[in-house]
Amino acid sequence: MIENLKKTFESFNKKFISWPNNNRDKFFNKFMKMGFPNNKIEDWKFSNFNNFVSKNFKSLNTNFENLTSFKFDKYVNSFDHNKIIFINGEFKDKNFGNEEKEKFVCSDIKSFGEHLRLTIEDECENSLNLLNNAFYLDGLSLIIEKEYEFKKPLIIYNVFKTKKENNFFNQKIKIKVGENSKIDILLLNINLGSEPIFLNIYNNISLKKDAIVKLYSSSDLGEKDIFYNFNSVDVLNNSIFENFIFSNSANFYKNEIKCSLNEKYSSSFINGAIFSQNEQTHEIKSRIEHNDENTKSYQKIKSVLDKKSKSVFQGKIFVSSKAQKTDGYQLSKAILLDKESEFDSKPELEIYADDVKCSHGSTSGNLDEDAIFYLMSRGLSEFEAKKLLIKGFLNDAVETITNNEIRKYFSSKIESKINEYR
Amino acid sequence: MLNIHNLSAKIDKKSILNGLSLKIKPGEVHAIMGPNGSGKSTLANILSGKKGYDISGKVSYENNDLFNLAIEERAHKGLFLAFQYPLEIPGVNTSNFLKTSLNAIRKSKGQKELDALEFLKIVKKKASELKIDEKILNRQLNVGFSGGEKKKNEILQMSLIEPKMAILDETDSGLDIDALKIVAKGVNALRGKERSFLIITHYQRLLDYIKPDFVHVLMNGKIAKSGCMELAEELEKTGYEKI
Numbered sequence: 001m002i003e004n005l006k007k008t009f010e011s012f013n014k015k016f017i018s019w020p021n022n023n024r025d026k027f028f029n030k031f032m033k034m035g036f037p038n039n040k041i042e043d044w045k046f047s048n049f050n051n052f053v054s055k056n057f058k059s060l061n062t063n064f065e066n067l068t069s070f071k072f073d074k075y076v077n078s079f080d081h082n083k084i085i086f087i088n089g090e091f092k093d094k095n096f097g098n099e100e101k102e103k104f105v106c107s108d109i110k111s112f113g114e115h116l117r118l119t120i121e122d123e124c125e126n127s128l129n130l131l132n133n134a135f136y137l138d139g140l141s142l143i144i145e146k147e148y149e150f151k152k153p154l155i156i157y158n159v160f161k162t163k164k165e166n167n168f169f170n171q172k173i174k175i176k177v178g179e180n181s182k183i184d185i186l187l188l189n190i191n192l193g194s195e196p197i198f199l200n201i202y203n204n205i206s207l208k209k210d211a212i213v214k215l216y217s218s219s220d221l222g223e224k225d226i227f228y229n230f231n232s233v234d235v236l237n238n239s240i241f242e243n244f245i246f247s248n249s250a251n252f253y254k255n256e257i258k259c260s261l262n263e264k265y266s267s268s269f270i271n272g273a274i275f276s277q278n279e280q281t282h283e284i285k286s287r288i289e290h291n292d293e294n295t296k297s298y299q300k301i302k303s304v305l306d307k308k309s310k311s312v313f314q315g316k317i318f319v320s321s322k323a324q325k326t327d328g329y330q331l332s333k334a335i336l337l338d339k340e341s342e343f344d345s346k347p348e349l350e351i352y353a354d355d356v357k358c359s360h361g362s363t364s365g366n367l368d369e370d371a372i373f374y375l376m377s378r379g380l381s382e383f384e385a386k387k388l389l390i391k392g393f394l395n396d397a398v399e400t401i402t403n404n405e406i407r408k409y410f411s412s413k414i415e416s417k418i419n420e421y422r
Numbered sequence: 423m424l425n426i427h428n429l430s431a432k433i434d435k436k437s438i439l440n441g442l443s444l445k446i447k448p449g450e451v452h453a454i455m456g457p458n459g460s461g462k463s464t465l466a467n468i469l470s471g472k473k474g475y476d477i478s479g480k481v482s483y484e485n486n487d488l489f490n491l492a493i494e495e496r497a498h499k500g501l502f503l504a505f506q507y508p509l510e511i512p513g514v515n516t517s518n519f520l521k522t523s524l525n526a527i528r529k530s531k532g533q534k535e536l537d538a539l540e541f542l543k544i545v546k547k548k549a550s551e552l553k554i555d556e557k558i559l560n561r562q563l564n565v566g567f568s569g570g571e572k573k574k575n576e577i578l579q580m581s582l583i584e585p586k587m588a589i590l591d592e593t594d595s596g597l598d599i600d601a602l603k604i605v606a607k608g609v610n611a612l613r614g615k616e617r618s619f620l621i622i623t624h625y626q627r628l629l630d631y632i633k634p635d636f637v638h639v640l641m642n643g644k645i646a647k648s649g650c651m652e653l654a655e656e657l658e659k660t661g662y663e664k665i
Contacts, residue, residue, distance in 0.1 A: 368509075369473075371509050371511055373471075373472055373473075373493065374505065374508070374509040374511075375511075375519075375523075376471070376492075376493040376494045376497070377470045377471065377494075377496075377497055377502075377503055377505075378497055378519075378523035378526075378527075378579065378583075379494050379497035379498055379523050379524075379526035379527040379530065379583070380494060380522065380523060380526050381494050381526075382493075382494070384522070384526065388511075388514055388519070388522065389511065389514070391513065391514070392511055392512055392513025392514035392562070392563075393512070393513055394513070395513035395514075396513040399513075
């Protein structure tokens with residue numbers, strides 16, 4: 001696999017050598033030294049990523065010339081929104097309705113990637129980030145001026161329908177939000193094709209003073225797809241970052257977030273619902289850094305596992321010596337519906353300040369038999385009772401979403417996934 | 423309606439019911455009183471289908487062998503248990519649950535399922551009759567409800583479902599006097615020729631408002647004495663020890 005990847009890189013690099021990012025080979029060479037992550041690495045101890053790649057792919061190919069473009073029109077119709085559309089990794093279209101166009105710059109990265117010039121130091125400990133740096137071609141750059149609140153949420157449709165010659169996608173999403181500005185974003189990753197894809201997205205989000213960013217993510221990927229989503233978030237004075245992930249598709253999905261609360265009164269809310277089935281492995285890993293006084297973080301992750309699946313939560317709250325009056329909260333709860341599923345949880349606190357309030361909790365177990373009995377005694381079948389309890393359990397995480405339209409979107413999405421469940 | 427014959431039950435080899443027999447005809451209201459640990463709740467649990475008991479004896483319900491009916495089939499056929507400790511179910515909206523439950527039962531009877539609007543109209547009317555704050559309908563099922571709210575929610579479900587045979591397991595415990603009257607009113611409103619009740623209680627108090635036709639004393643897992651309302655009054659004065 002690695003040898004094949006080398007060939008892919010060589011032909012790829014020849015094609016895109018003239019591109020602003022001319023450090024590709026340095027990143028790739030560093031990646032070659034590290035290889036795909038395996039479970040000997042602490043951050044990957046619960047999932048041997050290497051195995052997923054070799055199990056699902058004979059070769060990884062990035063081949064932008066052989067794109068078969070198609071028209072995507074299955075937009076979310078339950079609420080009005082701004083749109084950005086990616087087809088097979090390439091920025092295709094945007095529609096910002098009647099937003100004030102002078103207040104932000106939204107562009108692809110292929111034609112406007114100069115400011116993304118990377119140095120080898122960037123995320124050099126993470127081999128998948130190195131791979132992203134070596135292979136990325138397109139993505140989104142959204143820079144929002146100060147004092148602008150978007151009227152509607154933005155949905156990024158990241159849609160794939162591809163062939164074997166093109167199954168490896170590396171994208172970058174960079175969002176800078178100015179002082180006192182606000183945006184709500186829903187990222188939808190959708191694979192409409194039958195060929196498995198390996199999707200590797202690097203998100204970089206920065207919030208200036210008094211800004212609010214709400215970033216929600218959901219995927220409809222194939223049963224052999226691999227998706228690694230890395231988020232690096234910087235939050236300044238009095239800003240709020242809210243994040244929700246619903247993880248239900250793809251054979252392997254890892255959502256990793258590093259969120260730095262760098263100035264006073266900044267806060268982050270990282271919540272998620274995982275419903276894993278059919279030998280899937282789904283993982284949420286977070287590292288919240290409290291770097292200044294009076295910062296707040298809140299995390300709630302609910303997982304339901306069935307049919308030999310595995311889900312993992314690794315969450316760390318780091319409190320620097322400067323970050324007095326930190327308020328950190330983390331809770332992870334899992335329900336296992338069969339004996340062969342596995343839930344791993346690694347909650348960590350690393351605290352260097354003495355006046356802080358931090359707590360974490362993690363539970364896993366079965367559905368409550370008494371609750372099932374109660375619901376059945378009211379006429380529900382055992383299966384209906386279980387589905388209602390699963391829905392309720394996951395809804396508890398959905399309730400954290402503060403955008404009403406998007407909360408309803410996730411609530412009905414989870415409901416339909418549970419209705420499909422057999 | 424309900425015919426319990428020589429019912430015995432053990433849990434972890436410990437005997438709880440020892441040959442209990444009881445006949446309830448359509449339209450009758452029976453009260454079962456008894457000291458702590460006499461097997462009252464076990465009887466209610468077994469009738470509604472809770473697992474984990476080692477059971478012998480016979481129970482027929484409307485000419486069906488009750489033990490051949492699954493838990494939800496018992497509910498479909500009109501058997502209802504108001505729980506002593508209604509469960510808190512986080513994340514499940516009360517109103518949604520009530521609708522799901524009512525429609526499951528309607529569906530089993532071949533009746534048309536109610537849509538959201540039809541349901542809302544009915545549930546609001548019933549809730550106001552029971553003086554239940556409409557707001558609880560939009561809260562998570564029983565989560566953070568007061569003791570009284572939980573019990574009233576059970577009675578609300580009973581009045582929505584309109585069962586043929588309702589078992590009330592210590593519905594009066596934890597209720598203040600006003601709530602007690604409301605619950606009794608809810609029960610009395612449902613009384614009719616075709617509907618029977620089995621009321622399990624520690625105290626005579628509730629029976630003052632729901633005059634039962636028969637009163638039974640349950641001790642050591644069987645009916646020790648049966649009578650009418652006077653028996654309840656006697657028990658209130660003398661306690662269970664004299665029986």
